[in-house]
Amino acid sequence: MTHLPTVPRTTAGPLFADTGLKLGVFGLNVSSAGAVTASPERHEIDWDQNVRVVQMAEAAGFEAAIPFSRWRGFEGSTNPWGESFDPYTWSAALAALTSRITLFATSHCLTVSPVMAAKQIATIDAISGGRIGLNVVAGWFAKELAMFGVETLDHEARYAYSEEWLDIALRLWEGGDDFDHKGEWLTVENGYSRPGPVRLPHPPIMNAAFSPRGHRLAARYADLSFVSAFDAAGAGAKVAEIREVAAGFGREQSVWIAASVVCADTDREAQDLVRRWSEIDADEVAVRNAIDWTMGGAHMPQEQHRQLAGAVASTMAGYPLIGTPERIAEQLAQLSAAGIDGAALTMMNYEAGVPRFIEQVMPVLEREGVRRPLVAGSAP
Ligand SMILES: Cc1cc2nc3c(=O)[nH]c(=O)nc-3n(C[C@H](O)[C@H](O)[C@H](O)COP(=O)(O)O)c2cc1C
Structure with a gap:
């Protein structure tokens, strides 16, 4: 009898399972990812270190490793985010060095053809056995985009462009007949891409926009979206909002927070x-x-700028999980109770921070039932 392999579906597997709060190691591929400070302990990137940390996170049960896509940094004396590994080649190599964790690769839609991205994602899906997801970003860093010589579009247009880009990538993954596309922004003649992805109908799509326009794209296309918040109640309200918009498109979503x-x-x-x-x-x-480049700081009152400066220097304005392991677990439990499905974690120093989180925070989360890990060896 022929043995038919199980085909993993987009939202099957540990990343989407009913196992409580999911965890992702986030930004490891970028220097000073989690804190814009000159501290000598700040994160510096090194390939062997990246491999070690992702393997360690996987062994402990983290569901995802999510890189940033970055092309230049914030300058100053230490140029934070100024050194980075490309997310596609990063996740392709890690795909071969891991077996369970879901990896993401990030495309700035304006800088790359969807034909290229669909092919690269399908290839990493083959390497990983269905463990790659696509993070789609509309882009916000004008100085980066200028390096590509692409036309600068306003916020609304960038999202419209990204939606058209996604329509093409999805159609390529569908694998039907060759197709032509002539849209407002993009043209494809005889669109074709084989092999298709391992995951069907397509690998999970992530979008981490915070604006109403961005949330509309996420609600319509993403399997995994993000909210930003100052407290658990605020997070809960935003989760409800984005779920409602997604329901309008007849879709369900996993909603995460960057912390x-x-x-x-x-x-x-x-x-x-x-x-x-x-x-x-x-x-x-x-x-x-x-602050000026990512949050429109030039137009902010001085006091707001000052307050944000502290948050950016210590946590890059992610949801702050600051305190003892018990305090951090308690905050994550509150987010989970508010409806957050997962937390993408940045750290000041991942080499020290990830093992500490694994040893001291994860056991509390599991003891309290915030996380209910799958039996080892569960299929994706
Ligand atoms: C988890 C997460 C991952 C992100 N990854 C990137 C990235 O790799 N590159 C990038 O330019 N922006 C990234 N962003 C920024 C978002 O794509 C988006 O531009 C930003 O949140 C602003 O949202 P808005 O466009 O709706 O205003 C990320 C944000 C989050 C929360």
């Missing part, structure tokens, strides 16, 4: 670390650029 971990033996020590990174070890020029 930043600062863990210490006492809450006081964790707060002291935050203060040290943002005051004593400040890279003020880089922090100002990060």
Whole structure:
């Protein structure tokens, strides 16, 4: 009898299973990813270190490893985010070095043809046995996009462009007859891409926009989207909102949050670390650029700019998980209770932070039932 392999579906497997709060290691491929500070302990990238940390996260049960797609940094004295590994080649290599964790690759739609991205994702899907997801970003960093010589589009147009881009990628993965596409932004003649992805109908799509326009794209196309919030109640309200928009498109979504971990033996020590990174070890020029370039800081009242500076220097303004392991687990439990499905974690220093999180925070999450890990060896 012929043995037919099980074909994993888009939202099957550990990343989407009913096992409580999912975890992703986030930004590991970028220097100073989680904290824009000149502290000597800041994250520096190194391939062997990236492999070690992702393998460690996988062994502990993390469901995802999510790189940033970055082309230049925030300048200043330490140029945070200025060194990065390309997410596609990064996840392709890690696909061959891991067996369970879902990897993501990120496309700035304006910089790459969807024909190229669909092919690359299908290839990494083959290498990984159905463990790659596509993170689609509309792009926000004008100085980066200028390096590609692409026409700068306004926010609304960037999302319209990204939707057309996704329509083409999805059609290529469908694998029907060759097709022509002549849209508002993109033209494809005899669109064709084989082999198709391992995951059907397509690998999971992630979109991490926060604006209403971005959330509309996410609701319509993404299997995994993100909200930003200042507290668990705020996160819950935004989860409900994005789910409602998705329901309007007849879709369900996994909703995550980007969070930043600062863990210490006492809450006081964790707060002291935050203060040290943002005051004593400040890279003020880089922090100002990060706020102005990513958050429209040039138009902000001075007081708001000042408050954000502390958050950017210590947590890059991710949802702050600051304190003892128990405090961090408690905050994650609150987010989970509010409807958050997963947390993409950045850290000041991943080599020290990931093992600490695994040893001290994950057991609390599991003991409290916030995470209910799958039996080892569950198929994707
Ligand atoms: C989890 C996560 C991953 C992201 N990855 C990238 C990335 O790799 N490259 C990038 O330019 N922007 C990235 N972003 C930024 C978003 O794509 C988006 O531009 C930003 O959140 C602003 O949202 P808006 O366009 O709706 O205003 C990421 C955001 C989050 C929360």
